[in-house]
Amino acid sequence: xxxxxxxxxxKITKRGQNVTFRCDPISEHNRLYWxxxxxxxxxxxxxxxxxxxxxxxxxxxxxxxxxxxxxGSFSTLEIxxxxxxxxxxxxxxxxxxxxxxxxxxxxxLSVL
Amino acid sequence: DAKTTQPTSxxxxxxxxxxxxxxxxxxxxxxxxxxYRQIHSQGxxxxxxxxxxxxxxxxASLIITEDRKSSTLILPHATLRDTAVYYCIVRVAxxxxxxxxxxxxxxLTVKP
Numbered sequence: 001x002x003x004x005x006x007x008x009x010x011k012i013t014k015r016g017q018n019v020t021f022r023c024d025p026i027s028e029h030n031r032l033y034w035x036x037x038x039x040x041x042x043x044x045x046x047x048x049x050x051x052x053x054x055x056x057x058x059x060x061x062x063x064x065x066x067x068x069x070x071x072g073s074f075s076t077l078e079i080x081x082x083x084x085x086x087x088x089x090x091x092x093x094x095x096x097x098x099x100x101x102x103x104x105x106x107x108x109l110s111v112l
Numbered sequence: 113d114a115k116t117t118q119p120t121s122x123x124x125x126x127x128x129x130x131x132x133x134x135x136x137x138x139x140x141x142x143x144x145x146x147x148y149r150q151i152h153s154q155g156x157x158x159x160x161x162x163x164x165x166x167x168x169x170x171x172a173s174l175i176i177t178e179d180r181k182s183s184t185l186i187l188p189h190a191t192l193r194d195t196a197v198y199y200c201i202v203r204v205a206x207x208x209x210x211x212x213x214x215x216x217x218x219x220l221t222v223k224p
Contacts (some may be wrong), residue, residue, distance in 0.1 A: 043214045099161050103155025103156050
C-alpha cells in the first residue's frame with residue numbers, strides 16, 4: 001500500500017497524559033498536513049510542513065501541541081497534558097500539488 | 113477564502129445521478145472550487161476541482177455557473193459505495209495557501 005499511513009488507529013489515554021501520533025506520507029510528497037476532526041464536523045487544519053520546515057500553524061494548535069517532520073519524511077504530532085477536549089480524529093495528509101491532498105485513515109484519540 | 117453553503121443531507125437512488133449543490137456567492141475571481149468526500153472511517157478523498165470551466169474526470173463532473181456563485185457536483189451513476197459526506201471548498205490555489213478549509217459538508221446516502 002503506497003498511501004498515507006497513520007499509527008496508531010486508536011488511542012485511549014487518561015487526562016493529563018502525553019500522546020504521540022505518527023504519520024508516514026506518500027514517499028515522494030514534500031507537503032504534509034495535520035488536521036483534527038470532531039464528530040459531525042469537517043476536518044480542521046492544524047499545521048503544514050514543506051519538507052522538514054513547519055511553515056504554517058493554526059490558532060487551534062495550542063502550546064500543548066507540537067509537530068515535527070525530521071528529515072522531511074515521517075511526521076509526529078505530540079499532545080502534552082491531554083484534556084478531554086482533545087478527543088478527536090487526527091488526520092494526516094500529504095501532497096505534491098496544492099490541490100490534491102491524500103489523507104490517511106486517521107488516529108482516533110479518546111481522552112478519559 | 114470564500115464561504116460555502118451546502119445542504120446537510122441528500123438521498124439518491126442507486127444507479128441514478130447524484131447532483132450535489134454548493135453555493136459560494138462571495139467567491140473571488142482567483143478562487144477555485146474543490147470537492148472532496150469522506151467515506152465513513154476514512155480520511156477525505158479528492159474528487160475534482162475547477163475555476164470556471166466545467167470539469168469531468170473518472171469520478172465525477174463539476175458544473176460551475178457562469179457567474180461562479182454556485183456549482184454542482186454530479187456523480188453520474190451513484191452506487192452504494194458513493195455514500196459519504198461531500199465537502200465543497202473554495203480557496204485560492206497558490207503555492208503559499210496551504211490549508212484546505214472543510215465545512216460540515218453534505219451527507220449523501222445512496223439507497224438501493
